[in-house]
Amino acid sequence: MMKQYHIATQFTQYPGFRYREHSEGSGQEFREAVLHEIMKSGAPVVIDLGGTNGYPSSFLEEAFGGLVRDGYSAEQIKKIIQLTAPADYQHYVDMAWGYVDKAERERSVTH
């Protein structure tokens, strides 16, 4: 069975903004403390986005788009991380993957 990670109960119920210096539970903190560990372990994990009090776009962009800027490809990320959410949180899943793809496009333009 795949490992599960529930942001609302294991990270924060109140996701913050982009950077650590501007809020607790930021996208940067989530990426560095959680996503990097998952990516390093290489074992697939299902991350559940449900149950929080919403996500600012800047949180999602920094957390997921930031992984690409840290050197992971969209393909590697999608191989290891699966995102899930209840129906009324589904747009957050779309946003997170959208930011991964956008960061990948931007990276391929600059390289």
Add this chain to the structure above:
Amino acid sequence: MDFWTLGVSGLGAFLGVMAKEALSSFSRGSAAWEKARDEDLKEICSAVDWLRANAETYWCSTIDDRAGDFALAAQITAYQHYVGLLYGEMFTGQAKRDCDVAFVKFKDAVSGGDFGNPDRVPEPRRMTAIHVTALSFRLIAKRERRNLRRKPLA
């Protein structure tokens, strides 16, 4: 008129009244359901308008005006989440997907970039994006509301 004729005609009248009442009650229930959906749509539109106005205040403020910044950012985050929940209850299937796509663009314009950063700078392109994506989302939500199957006798 004998007893049986009287009984049967009384029963007929009673059933007629009951059927009319049942139909009327069903119709009132359907109308109330449709009204609730219309109210939800109004609530979505007014929340989107609130977000448009306050996102403008948020992004165009100068550094000296940013004392209540975190409170406004928290309100914006909460309103965005609320809109997502509202339309998530109203639409399913392709209608919800279409709303999701439009809403993600709106959300990204409102709370992407340096949202939450006290040193952010006003971005003219973001202001345009906020208004354009807000109006697009409203348009799609209204269209999908019109496309929802109406309850009979509403």
